[in-house]
Amino acid sequence: MNPFASIGGATLAVLAHIGRLAQFTGQALAGVVSPPIYTRLILGQMVRIGYFSLPVVGLTAFFTGGVLALQIYLGGNRFGAEAIVPQVVVLGITRELGPVIAGLMIAGRVAAAIAAEIGTMKVTEQIDALTTLATNPIKYLVVPRIVAAVISMPILTAIGDSIGVMGGYVVSVYSLDFNGTSYLKNTVDFAHQDDITSGLIKAAVFGFIVALMGCYNGFNSKGGAQGVGNATTAAVVTSSILILAADYVLTALLFHK
């Protein structure tokens, strides 16, 4: 086997993939702004993507806030800075951990579910059936999921942020002997509007990534049960990687001074 041929082949395959994804994204974005708008489907997806994700996002946020408080306390202790716990917790949660943890949880929960559902629809010809019923599959399946995820994720993250800060509070007050009132006062005084908004903007972008990768991989699945399984895995892996990559880019952009 010619090594140049295999390198070239792999490069072409990657480029073709990026091209297809870009085309798919373009079609999806065009679908968002052009009628018909399926309000009923958007609301239904908001319940599935947003509301049903509340327990998992809430739990992970709580433990993340708790462990963050504990780590900052123990680390800060080395140079007598343990009092900084409430400030670091609220900063870490709202700017970074709230949206990222929620994003990764949604990637596992929602991207997988979307890819499996759309992938199964693809291999059982349900997507072709939509076309024959004069319904654009991108508008009917993809757009409602993307819109619902982009709306739901900031709400989920806002709730996750509150629960995360509460997790830090619970650990600090009940385990590390902080004064509850001054903990909350420090938290509120320190947090800026920008910290919270930047996190919510990130969350909206992560929601877009999750829904897009779930739909894209589902639409491109082929070959029965195994193909759907591969699509589901690919949806979770690609959306998780893209969330972390986008997180870096967004942080650099949002806090560019």
Next chain:
Amino acid sequence: MTAKIQLIGVKKRFGPKVVLDGVDLIIDKQSSLVIIGGSGTGKSVTIKSILGILRPDEGTILVDGEDVTHINGSARDRVMRKFGMLFQGGALFDSLPVWENVAFGLIQGRGVARAKARDIAIQKLAKVGLTEDVAFLSPAELSGGMQKRVGLARAIAADPEIIFFDEPTTGLDPIMADIINDLIISTVKDVGATALSITHDMVSARKISDKIAMLYGGKIIWQGPTGEIDHSGNPYVEQFIHGRAEGPIKMAVKA
């Protein structure tokens, strides 16, 4: 007779594999054409090309004289409203109850109000011999034969001008297959539609068609009225309709 659908030199390849190699076909208005051919000869690709699910590499597809080969968006939606299709596996939407499956094209494609669409769906279900209580079941609760009937009700729900049937009798017992054949004949006549079916079930093909065309090697190698198929004089057709292993058609074991 005027042509409802016309294919001119339609070619389609997947990578190095040529599936359609210049298909020419005319389907007359209000006639029923059946395309026969072995597995993997491009019958489904032909149907999907007409529906715009696949794009042909070359050639032209006319529906009512209009070139639909490369149309998109709302123009495509407008042409698609002429079509109904019964899929091989039913392709029912498993997230929706039976009645919403049947009414789907009315609600989404044509903007009919849900309550009215439900009444129409129940009428169409009655036409294929299903009672009202089936309407509120989920497709997963139905047997294969009932799913085919629901698929048929969905295909005819919006009174399409053209109905496609993809292997309508595959996977059904002989009695249910014959019931579906009868339903196809009666529903097509009822709505005055043009029908295009693909099948390798010769019993079904003879029963539901006015004309038969045989697809082999990416081309239409024979076509004629159903009554003439036994005197085609074409060795490929002879072999196929009698189901002989020996003959000019060599089945590719490897895809």
